[in-house]
Amino acid sequence: MHSSLVTFLLAFSALKIAAAAPHRPTGPRYLNSLAQDNGKLWFGTAADIPGTAEQTDKEYLRILENPKNFGEITPANMMKFMYTEPEQNVFNFTGGDYILDLAEKHGMRVRCHNLVWSSQLSDWVTSGTWTAATLTAVMKNHIQTLITHWGDRCYSWDVINEALAGDGTFSSSIWYDTIGPEYFPLAFQFAQEAVEQTGKDIKLYYNDYGLESPGNKTTAAYNLVRELQSRHIKIDGVGLESHFEVGGTPSIADQVAAKKGFLDLGIDVAITELDVRFVAAPYYTAAGEATQAQNYYDSVASCMEVGRGCIGVTVWDFDDKYSWVPSAFVGQGGADIYNDTLQRKPAYYAIAEALTGAACTVC
Known part of the structure; x- marks a missing residue:
C-alpha cells in the first residue's frame, strides 16, 4: 500500500476514535495555583493525619503534598481537645506537630482546629x-497553652467551634451549661491574651455550619461578632463550614449575602469544610455528578464574588475514600472532589472554573 495512503488511513482512524471518546475535561490542573493566581490565600484541604490509613497511602500523599494542589491543611482531628489534653494539664503535641511538620515541609499554611467545642x-x-x-x-489553660506552644506555626485558630443551634440560640455544651453565654467572649479574650503573649500575627476565628445563607443562625453569628467588637476582643474572621447535600446547596446570591454580612463587620470569611454529599446511592451517575459540580461551583463562586475578604476555600478532605460522611450519615457518601480511587470528579473541574470566573462547563 502506498505510504501516503497508509498515513491517511491512520489519521482517519485516529479522528474516528477521538470523535467516539467521551469528553473529559483536562485542565486547569492545580486548584491552589488557580486560587492564589486569582486573589485567594489558598485552596486547602483537611487531612486526618497521623493515625489513619492516609498516613501511609502513597497516592493520597502524592496529591496532598503537592502545594500546587493545596496551599493549606486543616488537621481534621489531631488538635482537638481529647488529643491535645488527654489528662488535665498533661498536653500531647505529637499529632499536631506531625501535621505542622508536613505542611511546613511543603510550604503550606495550617488552620489550627479547634480549641473549644x-x-x-x-x-x-x-x-x-x-x-x-x-x-x-x-x-x-487549654486555649493559652496550645496557642503559645505552636505560635504562628498556626495561621489561625478556630477558637470556638459550632456554638450555635439552628435557631440562633447557644447549643447545649459543658461550656455553655456550666459557664453560661459568657464562655464565648471569655474564650476569645483568653485567645487574644495568648496571641499578644507570643507577639505573633495569629488569626482568631469562629467556625460553624449553617452560616452560609441568611437566617436566624447567621444573624446570631453577626451579633456575636458585634459583641466581641464592642468589648474590644479580637476576632479576625468566621469560618463557614459548608457541609451540603447534592441539590440542596444555597444559591450563589444567598451565599454572597451571608458572606457580605460578615465582611461588613470588618472581618474575613473562609469556606472551611466544604463537601457536598449524596443522601443516597448511587454516587457516581453523570446526572448526579453534574448537580454536585454545580453545587461546588456555586459555593466557590460566592467566595470569588465577594473579593479578597473571602480568603480561601478548604474542602473537608478531598477524596471519597477517606471522607467522614459515610460514618456520620449512614447510607450517604460521594461527597468529595476525588472519587474513592483518587480520580478527579466533575466537581474538581467546576471548582477550577469558578476560581477563574469561567462558566461551568461540567455542571
Whole structure:
C-alpha cells in the first residue's frame, strides 16, 4: 500500500476514535495555583493525619503534598481537645506537630482546629464536677497553652467551634451549661491574651455550619461578632463550614449575602469544610455528578464574588475514600472532589472554573 495512503488511513482512524471518546475535561490542573493566581490565600484541604490509613497511602500523599494542589491543611482531628489534653494539664503535641511538620515541609499554611467545642472532649472534662470558675480556668489553660506552644506555626485558630443551634440560640455544651453565654467572649479574650503573649500575627476565628445563607443562625453569628467588637476582643474572621447535600446547596446570591454580612463587620470569611454529599446511592451517575459540580461551583463562586475578604476555600478532605460522611450519615457518601480511587470528579473541574470566573462547563 502506498505510504501516503497508509498515513491517511491512520489519521482517519485516529479522528474516528477521538470523535467516539467521551469528553473529559483536562485542565486547569492545580486548584491552589488557580486560587492564589486569582486573589485567594489558598485552596486547602483537611487531612486526618497521623493515625489513619492516609498516613501511609502513597497516592493520597502524592496529591496532598503537592502545594500546587493545596496551599493549606486543616488537621481534621489531631488538635482537638481529647488529643491535645488527654489528662488535665498533661498536653500531647505529637499529632499536631506531625501535621505542622508536613505542611511546613511543603510550604503550606495550617488552620489550627479547634480549641473549644462540645464534642471530642477528654473524659476528664465531660465527667468532671465543675463550677463556672473552675471550668473557666480549664478553658483558659487549654486555649493559652496550645496557642503559645505552636505560635504562628498556626495561621489561625478556630477558637470556638459550632456554638450555635439552628435557631440562633447557644447549643447545649459543658461550656455553655456550666459557664453560661459568657464562655464565648471569655474564650476569645483568653485567645487574644495568648496571641499578644507570643507577639505573633495569629488569626482568631469562629467556625460553624449553617452560616452560609441568611437566617436566624447567621444573624446570631453577626451579633456575636458585634459583641466581641464592642468589648474590644479580637476576632479576625468566621469560618463557614459548608457541609451540603447534592441539590440542596444555597444559591450563589444567598451565599454572597451571608458572606457580605460578615465582611461588613470588618472581618474575613473562609469556606472551611466544604463537601457536598449524596443522601443516597448511587454516587457516581453523570446526572448526579453534574448537580454536585454545580453545587461546588456555586459555593466557590460566592467566595470569588465577594473579593479578597473571602480568603480561601478548604474542602473537608478531598477524596471519597477517606471522607467522614459515610460514618456520620449512614447510607450517604460521594461527597468529595476525588472519587474513592483518587480520580478527579466533575466537581474538581467546576471548582477550577469558578476560581477563574469561567462558566461551568461540567455542571
